[in-house]
Amino acid sequence: MNSTTPLRPGDPSQIGDYELTARLGEGGQGSVFLAAAPSGERVAVKVLRQGLAGPEAGGVSAPGRFLRETEILRRVAPFCTAQVVESGTLDGRPYIVSEYIEGPTLQQVVDAEGPLRDTRLRRLAVGTMTALAAIHRAGVVHRDFKPSNVLLGRDGPRVIDFGIARALDAAATGSGVVGTPPYMAPEQLETATVEPPADLFAWGSTMVFAATGRPPFGMDSLPAVVNRILHREPDLGGLQGDLRELIADCLAKDPSRRPAAREALMRLLGARERPAGTDLLSAGSAVAAGGAAGPRAAPLNVPAAGEITTVPRGDGGRSPSRAWLAGGAVALALASAAMVYGLSTRGGTATAPPRTSAGPPKPVAEVTAAPASKTxxxxxxxxxxxxxxxxxxxxxxxxxxxxxxxxxxxxxxxxxxxxxxxxxxxxxxxxxxxxxxxxxxxxxxxxxxxxxxxxxxxxxxxxxxxxxxxxxxxxxxxxxxxxxxxxxxxxxxxxxxxxxxxxxxxxxxxxxxxxxxxxxxxxxxxxxxxxxxxxxxxxxxxxxxxxxxxxxxxxxxxxxxxxxxxxxxxxxxxxxxxxxxxxxxxxxxxxxxxxxxxxxxxxxxxxxxxxxxxxxxxxxxxxxxxxxxxxxxxxxxxxxxxxxxxxxxxxxxxxxxxxxxxxxxxxxxxxxxxxxx
Structure with a gap:
């Protein structure tokens, strides 16, 4: 279940027809609120940090350009995406209302449970590629595809925040570098050009993170990450088979060598052509959800202060291969958008740590013997x-x-x-x-x-x-x-x-x-x-x-x-x-x-x-x-x-x-x- 916090002093209580009830989170772009629509349905309202007040350009105001850009987002079919309901401005600050998806982000799940394996990883790949195919079919480029923009809902993965960077960019300056460095394509870093192939590169990087707990070009200093993206081959960890081949193709330096989202989805579904009698996006959504009786993504159990909680296996019942715990004792300077890598475990899900009789610590006997010489x-x-x-x-x-x-x-x-x-x-x-x-x-x-x-x-x-x-x-x-x-x-x-x-x-x-x-x-x-x-x-x-x-x-x-x-x-x-x-x-x-x-x-x-x-x-x-x-x-x-x-x-x-x-x-x-x- 998504964790919420109370509204803070200064937070709006009402935006348009939506009554804000709690905070869902906060990031670089702005704050996200849980809200109630007039029908009583829950929605997510993202109030963006970037203001739109300023001079008009070409007879169209900055708010007007923002609303025009976000109107396009409503055309994205709700296949494995969080559908945009409406957009607007509040005192010069833009906001976007979207479907509320209950579930943790991919970032949170990997941090807490470790890398995804087998069927769960496959469904994630199919669902997120289905979302990109739907987004691109509507003429939209995501521009900031990354683990924190993938929600693991009860009916499969959902991609969020598509096109918001473009909407803000167009309303402000019309250009600029937008994205998260470890998931940005080479052309994005060099020319700020963002076309659909850049989303495929970000998808490949995100899938490597989901499968290994780390992005393929590292997560240390920004210059080092950028250098690897531009000049080094990706580290794909233990990925195998056709999924490894597809991810490697998506991570090609040359954007013209990357597959389109539709082609990539057909490869994931095991067909080079659209399955007979089946809409491709519907087929992808069905596989991602695991069918009517398929397993659902477990929500992340976020503990209260001073509380301990158990972390369930993230493999749908199978035991993933061992990924050793991370080590570290010297802090390194890191660019923004850094992350902490998760770890995977074997064995059954625990309900509580084993309880023992506490009692006072036993005295430690003094040991003064000389060290053994044979080694x-x-x-x-x-x-x-x-x-x-x-x-x-x-x-x-x-x-x-x-x-x-x-x-x-x-x-x-x-x-x-x-x-x-x-x-x-x-x-x-x-x-x-x-x-x-x-x-x-x-x-x-x-x-x-x-x-x-x-x-x-x-x-x-x-x-x-x-x-x-x-x-x-x-x-x-x-x-x-x-x-x-x-x-x-x-x-x-x-x-x-x-x-x-x-x-x-x-x-x-x-x-x-x-x-x-x-x-x-x-x-x-x-x-x-x-x-x-x-x-x-x-x-x-x-x-x-x-x-x-x-x-x-x-x-x-x-x-x-x-x-x-x-x-x-x-x-x-x-x-x-x-x-x-x-x-x-x-x-x-x-x-x-x-x-x-x-x-x-x-x-x-x-x-x-x-x-x-x-x-x-x-x-x-x-x-x-x-x-x-x-x-x-x-x-x-x-x-x-x-x-x-x-x-x-x-x-x-x-x-x-x-x-x-x-x-x-x-x-x-x-x-x-x-x-x-």
Whole structure:
């Protein structure tokens, strides 16, 4: 079911003969409202942001040109489209009234359920191509075909917002580049020419997104995406058969080589000619709807704040192939119209996460044994980094993210085989200490189409997944940390400011209780430092300040400051700095250069200090007597384990120079504490 929100102050209550009852959403073009027609039927009213007041051109006013253009839209036959009912202007702002379609967008479904498979993907392809054939037959070009303009209604897919960009364009300047970069055709980018072949290119890109969770030319920086569209071949993922061939033809650089919508629809229906005695658009609509008894698209269940909901399979009963969770730890600048990629799951639909007896966390026994010396080498796919592991290690590398200015590669470890599998970009996964759960956090927040921030929980044995709504989108949540018993997740809630992100509190996700709680806290002077679990995990800690006066604050789970440890130095990074048993914490020494200090958490006294390379980055604790950091003075660089005197006990990994900070790319290595996966 489509999610609605109440009308805001300043929103109109009436437009023409239509009574506005709620908000359906808001985008770059304007706001969409749910409204009641005089007959009582529900309709969607889109009030466009672009005003039409201004000088007349050629004796025809801008509103007149808009109304003339939108009148053409009413000629589009309602085959797999949301039919336009009427259009008009309100105080110089244009609006369009269309048929109300109940159901989520393709963008939302793929984000929540993962890529579409088999019959469901085929019906989507047939339905959307039927819509384009109907749109083109009426002499209209969509101009902005993309996943968020495809609704998955109960009677099949419906295409919306066709021709609106052209109507606005004609009423304003008569020219200009309109579209969403990852779905724009080469000629659209180079000359702003938009003819029906551009819609076929956008359709091909949208189908690749539906089938793989990503557009065929990537979704990172705008220059990189544009360069791939103009000069590179598309990445079609695992698409096979005639659908792959058709999509490849639609993605031809030369628009003259792309099929027309009618020809493409006949290919999808398995005929080069119109089926005998059957109207082509009617046949396409019937296939898209799956017949009278065919399966219907499941509406997206949008949770309320702090609520958890389950995500059903999106395959109509079949188990899709595994698509590994996305990895990400370094934010990249992205153009508008970015998105967060979804993930697919196997196994049955869940009704709730398994509930366990919460109880207080059990104390963690202190471990100080020296690292085992005998190791096995493990090479990461796609990278030249080599791990040196031993089964007795108290930590295990579970996630690797490699980012450049043009792309992001993530790797997540298979719990059964121990191999690293390729993961999609732009999300941050975190494996629970017991290995039973993976939490996946979108970290390109502005690209999330939902008006709230959320985190996914994936039960790794069954591959069921759950979505927990965290906060409204005005706050952004980062830096997830599992509790030692794998029952809770801690995230830091930030508010965006002109000077960067400012922490304002933290969110606690209770897996067994199926809810998330937002706690505000006085994080004055924290300057972006995240919250982390404090010993006992009934409190949280956060670094504050800079230089010799920097310190550590401890808060209870209501956000009240209960303790301050001043003068211990700055945080070394964003990972948890407290030892596994909770007795010690790490800082950069306040009174020495290139030195690391170890402090007693109970007393605040210094336990140890030791020198580190002039160029290094700390990763965290190996066990309670050993620390891991990356020595950036070596070539290749090394991830090493050192004791609290700074003596190197073992090398954990060799990292080549082209996979480190300051080079063409950056690799981030995340270790999960055992029990083993």
């Amino acid at each position: 096995d080498d493990v090479r990461l796919p796609g990278l030249k980094t080599t791990l040196h592991e031993n089964p007795a290690d108290p930590v295990r590398l579970t996630t690797v993210i490699y980012t450049t200015g043009k792309e992001s590669k993530g790797y997540l470890r298979d719990p059964a085989s121990g191999r690293f599998e390729s993961a999609g970009p732009f999300q941050e996964p975190l494996i629970s200490p017991d290995g039973k759960w993976a939490a996946v956090l979108p970290w390109l927040k502005d690209s999330i189409p939902q008006p709230y921030d959320f985190i996914r929980l994936i039960e790794r044995a069954s591959e069921r997944q759950f979505i927990v709504r965290l906060t409204d989108k005005r706050l952004q949540n980062f830096n997830p940390h599992w509790s030692s018993d794998s029952r809770r997740l801690l995230l830091t809630s930030f508010q965006a400011t002109t000077e960067g992100r400012r922490p304002v509190g933290f969110a606690v996700v209770d897996v067994a209780g199926a809810k998330a709680s937002l706690v505000t806290a006085d994080a004055q002077g924290a300057t972006g430092a995240p919250f982390m679990w404090a010993p006992g995990e009934t409190t949280v800690a956060q670094y504050y300040g800079s230089g010799p006066r920097a310190g550590l604050r401890v808060f209870d789970l209501r956000g009240k400051t209960v303790r301050t440890i001043p003068g211990v130095g700055e945080a070394y990074g964003t990972e948890g700095a407290i030892s596994p048993a909770g007795k010690s914490f790490l800082t950069t020494c306040p009174d020495a250069y290139a030195a690391m200090c170890v402090w007693d958490f109970a007393t605040g006294r210094r336990r140890a200090s030791f020198s580190v390379p002039k160029s290094y980055s700390t990763i965290g604790w190996f066990n309670d007597a050993h620390v891991m950091y990356r020595d950036q003075t070596k070539s290749p660089q090394q991830i090493v384990v050192v004791d609290l005197k700074g003596k190197v006990a073992r090398v954990l990994a060799d990292v080549p120079s082209n996979e480190v900070d300051g080079a063409p790319g950056r690799s981030t290595h995340r270790f999960t504490r055992t029990p083993r996966l």
